[in-house]
Amino acid sequence: MPYDTQPPASHFIDGAYVEDTAGTPIDVIYPATGEKIATVHAATPAIVEQAIAAARRAQAAWAAMTGTERGRILRRAADMMRARNHDLSVLETYDTGKPYQETSVADATSGADALEYFGGMAATLTGEHIQLGEDWVYTRREPLGVCVGIGAWNYPTQIACWKGAPALACGNSMIFKPSETTPLSALKVAEILHEAGLPAGLYNVVQGMGEVGAALIEDPRVDKVSLTGSVPTGRKVYAAAAAGIKHVTMELGGKSPLIVFEDADIENAVSGAILGNFYSSGQVCSNGTRVFVHTAIKEKFLNRLATRLANAVIGDPMDPETSFGPMVSERQMNIALDYVAKGKAEGARLVYGGSRVDRDGFYMEPTVFADVTDDMTIAREEIFGPVMAVLDFTDEEDVMTRANDTEFGLAAGVFTRDLTRAHRVAARFEAGTCYINTYNDAPVEAPFGGSKNSGVGRENSKAAINHYTQLKSVYVRMGDLEAPF
Secondary structure: OOOOOOOOOEEEEEOEEOOOOOOOEEEEEEEEOOOOEEEEOOOOOHHHHHHHHOOOOHHHHHHHHHHHHHHHHHHHHHHHHHHHHHHHHHHHHHHHHHHHHHHHOOOHHHHHHHHHHHHHHHHHOOOOHHHHHHOOEEEEEEEOOEEEEEEOOOOHHHHHHHHHHHHHHHHEEEEEEEEOOOHHHHHHHHHHHOOOOOOOOOOEOOOOHHHHHHHHHHHOOOEEEEEEHHHHHHHHHHHHHOOOOOOEEEOOOOOEEEEOOOOOHHHHHHHHHHOOOOOOHHHOOOHHHHHEEOOOOOOHHHHHHHHOOOOOOOOEEEEOOOEOOOOOOHHHHHHHHHHHHHHHHHOOOEOOOOOOOOOOOOEEEEEEEOOOOOOOOHOEEEEEEOOEEEEEEOHHHHHHHHOOOOOOEEEEEEEOOHHHHHHHHHOOOOOOOOHHHHHHHHOOOOOOOOOOHHEEEOOOOHHHHHHHHEEEEEOOOOOOOEEEE
């Protein structure tokens, strides 16, 4: 039985669906048609209080369980998510507009991977013993307490799990606020965790806009904030968290470079550019939207790219044949179309796409500009839509300087057959997540995150454990203690 797009209630708190219709109504729009498919209500102060109180109350008993016991529940939830992948993928497509062809392999599956990975790691979270002659120190790795996760609209299921899984594995509780644009999927994550045996109060979902996020972040009972979002939002959240000296993870935006050298395999490089610009209709924070192509292969690259883009199947995202879907909202589509207009006005050469698609919903064509220069708006600002900027280069030293000349530092990629050059370039990228002869792979086993304005902290891998725990040092003296008086 597929999931109903209208959830039983707006929020999931303390193990149950909860409603408060006094909250501002939030219409959920299906991006493929523009039709309203559900309504939820933003959290009222009473709902926020209920969520924080539940998370606070439940956390101590959860932290007192063994890691093995906690991990068993997370792994059970991972198995349940995989078993329900079809229904979760359909709901994700309704939530985001991303094609089922994509959501069925990239969203709930990635969320399940995170639950499985951190479930397996939960029993391994140990301290260390430090011998100091006769005396010794031991460390304890302890949870932070109540964690708040604030999600983005491009990967609602995945982000709900990428934040929830390490938080729960480490013995914390989580309050997750999805984007108001995509409020549906996280509720199913909470429901599955509870069904898998997670005690009530440990994973709560509350809906709302910025003021709900602010209320959660500013509450003194909250110990940690993890945000996925834009740099401007990140600045506000970081500042609010700093006022309370809270732990933070910031996974923010990017304007990432993708460098294609003259010896690159053209087919692979075009594949990387497509994955780094048009997957999820370009709505991916790590996208390599500044594609630097060596002039020796530029026209060959552009011709092959145009041929491949003509094979994109734009259509009903529920059709498994569809490979390119609508953007998440009319607002986001119009932002991207405005950037197309700026690209034309500033003298970039439009070589593919550039228009809204003539059908219901928020569709625009995959778009490629060539002859882009570093000072053009489309090469400086994050568009978060299917707009690729192709820039020319001839010299490695020059292209490295240009690639790193940005406030962002989330991701970067290089295509070349020269392995020495590949590793040399990767080492010089000012970015937290880099790719050689591939783009946008995000296995849960590897750390993910950015440098510069693209964020602080890391998600996934063993590194995430450091961001959801703190170390306590205990000094043990074995002999008598002297004092000056």
